Amino acid sequence: MQDRIRNAALHQRIMSAPEAAAMIKDGMVVGMSGFTRAGEAMAVPLALAERAKTEPLKITLMTGASLGHDLDKILAEAHVTARRMPFQSDPGLRRAINAGEVMFIDQHLSETVEQLRTRQIPGVDIAVIEAAAITEEGGIIPTSSVGNSASFAILAPKVIVEINTAQPLSFEGLHDIFIPTYRPNRMPIPVVTPDSRIGLPYIPIPPEKIAAIVLTHKQDSSAAIQPPDDETRAIAGHLIAFFLNEVAAGRMDNRLAPLQAGIGTIANAVLHGLIDSPFHDLKMYSEVLQDSTFDLMDAGKLTFASGSSITLSEAKNAQVMPEFERYKSRLILRPQEISNHPEVVRRLGLIAINTALEVDIYGNVNSTHVMGTQMMNGIGGSGDFARNALLSIFVSKSTAKGGRISSVVPMVSHVDHTEHDVDILVTEHGLADLRGLAPRERALRVIDNCAAPEWRPLLADYHARACKLGGHTPHVLEEALSWHVRLRDTGRMQP
Numbered sequence: 001m002q003d004r005i006r007n008a009a010l011h012q013r014i015m016s017a018p019e020a021a022a023m024i025k026d027g028m029v030v031g032m033s034g035f036t037r038a039g040e041a042m043a044v045p046l047a048l049a050e051r052a053k054t055e056p057l058k059i060t061l062m063t064g065a066s067l068g069h070d071l072d073k074i075l076a077e078a079h080v081t082a083r084r085m086p087f088q089s090d091p092g093l094r095r096a097i098n099a100g101e102v103m104f105i106d107q108h109l110s111e112t113v114e115q116l117r118t119r120q121i122p123g124v125d126i127a128v129i130e131a132a133a134i135t136e137e138g139g140i141i142p143t144s145s146v147g148n149s150a151s152f153a154i155l156a157p158k159v160i161v162e163i164n165t166a167q168p169l170s171f172e173g174l175h176d177i178f179i180p181t182y183r184p185n186r187m188p189i190p191v192v193t194p195d196s197r198i199g200l201p202y203i204p205i206p207p208e209k210i211a212a213i214v215l216t217h218k219q220d221s222s223a224a225i226q227p228p229d230d231e232t233r234a235i236a237g238h239l240i241a242f243f244l245n246e247v248a249a250g251r252m253d254n255r256l257a258p259l260q261a262g263i264g265t266i267a268n269a270v271l272h273g274l275i276d277s278p279f280h281d282l283k284m285y286s287e288v289l290q291d292s293t294f295d296l297m298d299a300g301k302l303t304f305a306s307g308s309s310i311t312l313s314e315a316k317n318a319q320v321m322p323e324f325e326r327y328k329s330r331l332i333l334r335p336q337e338i339s340n341h342p343e344v345v346r347r348l349g350l351i352a353i354n355t356a357l358e359v360d361i362y363g364n365v366n367s368t369h370v371m372g373t374q375m376m377n378g379i380g381g382s383g384d385f386a387r388n389a390l391l392s393i394f395v396s397k398s399t400a401k402g403g404r405i406s407s408v409v410p411m412v413s414h415v416d417h418t419e420h421d422v423d424i425l426v427t428e429h430g431l432a433d434l435r436g437l438a439p440r441e442r443a444l445r446v447i448d449n450c451a452a453p454e455w456r457p458l459l460a461d462y463h464a465r466a467c468k469l470g471g472h473t474p475h476v477l478e479e480a481l482s483w484h485v486r487l488r489d490t491g492r493m494q495p
Contacts, residue, residue: 004163005213006136013213020160020212021047024126029060031124031152035309035336036263036288037068037089037221039145041128041162043214045071049078058082062124064147064308064336065109065380066090068221076102086112087378098374106368109287109381110340113151117182126211127156129203130164132171138207139200142175142333143167144220145309150177150203150335158211166217170324173201175333180341191344194258194285194306197332222314225291228269231397234428235266236273239353239393242424242431243279254279260286260345260385262354263311266395268292270353275299285348287339287381289331291316297327306332308339340384352389354382356396356425359450360412361443361463362473363419363434365394371484372413379416386421398427398452404492408451410462411480425450439473458495 005011021044024030034040040063051057061081066072066089073092075081079101084093086107096102115121129149133141142149143164153159178199181187190198228236246252256279261267271292274282284293284305291313296302310333312320320327338344345352356365357376365386366372368379386392394417396407407427419442425432430449434442447459466474483493 003169004133004165007134007138007207010134010138010207010210010213013210014215015212017043017047017214018051020044020214021051023158023160023211024048024059026055026057027059028125029062029122031062031127031148031156032067033064033129033142033145033147033149033152034067034071035064035145035147036066036311037223038309038311039130039143039147039149039220040067040069040071041130041160042069042071042164042218043162043216044128044160045075048080049074052078052080060085060122062086062112062148062152064145064149066377069218087380089377094375094377104375104378106375106378108340108379108383109336110342110384113148113155113335113337116151116155124152124156126158126160127152128160128162129153130162130167130216132164132167132169134161134163134210134213135202137204138210139202139204141172141202143171144311144333146175146177146333146335147308148336150179151337153203153205153209154179157209159205159209160212160214161210162214162216164216164218166219168321168324170328174328174331175201177201177203177335178338179335180337189338189341189343191338192347194283194348195304195332199334220311220317222317223290223311225268225313226265228272231428232266232269233273235395235426236270238426238431239270239395240273240277242433243277255281255283257349257351257390258283258285260284260350260352260389261290261292262380262382263288263290264355266355266397267353270395271296275301285339285344285350287336294320294327297330304330306334306339308334308336336381340381342384342388345385345388349390350385351391351393352382352385353393353395354386356394356407358407358409358412359394359396359425359446360409361446361459362439363422363425363442363446364412364415365417365422366412366414367416369414371488372481383417383421386417391423392417392421393424393426394422395426398429398450399455403452403454404494405487406452406455406483406493408446408455408459409483409493410459411475413481413484427451429453440467
């Protein structure tokens with residue numbers, strides 16, 4: 001343990017997970033590490049679920065993003081989680097949220113700790129943070145994610161540290177922990193390139209705040225990333241053609257602008273498509289570094305990547321982690337309030353590529369709600385990037401459920417990203433460049449370029465009849481959500 005817990009006095013605070021979990025009381029606000037199934041505390045949450053079988057125990061649970069190892073499901077089914085923020089992706093927790101059993105606060109990922117620091121929401125009573133090691137001064141060296149861990153540990157009066165010996169000590173030096181100064185006299189964040197290092201390689205807290213240390217040995221959950229298919233390859237092809245046109249127009253060169261991509265199969269596949277493109281010396285400033293990040297590095301296309309977590313498939317993790325030192329000098333993991341910070345995103349001029357559940361003919365995007373009411377995962381960081389990027393791109397397959405659902409609709413059933421924050425829409429059928437277009441012009445481009453061919457006549461008919469009624473953004477209000485009503489009543493959107 002000398003290599004993992006370098007402050008000898010802290011060895012006295014090693015205890016079991018149930019003993020540490022006993023410090024968490026009913027009604028507390030708990031900040032846990034974890035971002036997109038990477039770097040979460042693993043033992044203490046299980047001990048909380050077990051304790052809830054014999055005594056009342058409900059908490060407000062804050063994390064960076066989603067947790068792995070079914071922890072959100074386990075805590076929800078044990079009725080430990082009363083409130084949850086700012087993101088989740090677990091089907092079990094999702095059922096509890098949509099049933100109204102868990103109050104879910106869906107936030108832009110850059111905002112949670114801003115609200116904590118300004119006391120706009122209740123403060124964190126205790127933090128539970130996974131670490132690779134603790135320094136001589138008590139600094140916490142995170143593992144495969146940073147997320148909100150740094151601010152949770154700094155703001156909470158007590159910290160429980162889970163030392164995960166399955167996580168390599170080679171993570172040390174990977175992280176760049178920087179906490180913005182407080183308003184109203186806040187200084188600029190000095191990230192001027194994706195590879196800017198501006199902070200510390202550990203989370204700085206006094207050792208006396210560490211109330212317990214729990215030893216664990218468990219790998220991160222694997223990401224469920226599907227390989228590219230014909231449709232995602234087509235989406236990537238449309239984007240590459242668009243980027244080539246941008247280069248030809250002199251708006252960028254073959255190094256493009258720094259890339260950001262959301263989590264998931266479609267975004268990962270789109271980035272993977274850049275391997276066979278003419279672009280080179282690429283850089284990434286994102287929140288999640290997925291399989292495609294390392295594929296692009298191995299292909300000699302990507303020179304540097306900055307994120308807040310590393311989330312890999314089982315196969316890619318088995319390849320990357322044993323040779324992590326080979327990649328380490330080209331990687332940084334930051335707190336999510338820095339990786340997603342609007343100031344930095346605007347300064348760097350990112351190409352932001354995120355995924356939509358559905359889009360409407362005017363360019364509004366729904367990323368979170370099925371049928372306008374049923375939460376899927378949450379908005380995550382897509383809004384942080386979309387509002388401030390050089391190019392805000394949303395990708396989606398044009399249909400779902402075997403063609404019974406069109407992803408292009410007259411009006412989205414829930415708006416996460418308004419038409420004002422969306423530059424480009426892409427499906428397997430084509431790309432709609434919406435820059436500089438009025439609503440009526442955008443509608444024609446979205447219908448012609450992005451909708452599946454069998455849905456275009458229905459969308460065109462709706463738009464034509466709406467235009468006869470007039471208005472800057474024409475709608476037939478009685479029919480705007482009729483496609484969703486048909487889906488609810490008949491299981492398909494078609495008339």
